[in-house]
Amino acid sequence: MTAVETGYAPPTPPGPGPGGRRRLRWPVVATVAWAVLLAGLTWWSVRTDPPTVKEQRSLDQAGPVVDRAIGELTAAVGGAGVPALLSDRLERGCRITPLDDGATLERGVEVAIGGDDVRAVLRGIADRLPAQWRAGVSTLDGEPLLRADAGEFVVVEGRAGGPGRVLLTADTGCRPVGSGYRALSADAAAESAVLAAA
Known part of the structure; x- marks a missing residue:
């Protein structure tokens, strides 16, 4: 057992001096400034930047791009x-996120x-x-494959479709439905203008 002299307070460790308090404030100030900067950049980006992934553009927005591509x-x-021309294929039920369905x-x-x-033929x-589509022909599983980017995240592909046949497709990938895709009428401009020029 250690003897303790009466009348003396035990020594206390030195507390942070004025310089120590300044050092503790800088991380707090830097964190707050960083949070304000991120909030400002997020607000600006949401207001001004165009969408960068297909999930942000709905099917009704991508439909005209597919029509022009065809x-x-x-x-x-x-x-x-x-x-x-082949029949349109519209498939619902794909997953955009774990909570959102698309088509x-x-x-x-x-x-x-x-x-x-x-x-x-594909070349x-x-x-x-x-x-601007940057179309090219490569080989996939020993077969020729045409790939191109029609814009707005619409993928164009071409491949053998059987003896004496080539199949060309334009695909949106999974997207929100939005107001939905409306099939072209016979006199729709997006597709017929290109066909008329041909």
């Missing part, structure tokens, strides 16, 4: 074959070709598509 694809076939729109063109050189189509 017109461009049909025109790009040129003399390589005889194109025929996918795919439109297609089937091209009857005279020979069996699918790669040459010719890729060369005639708009330059």
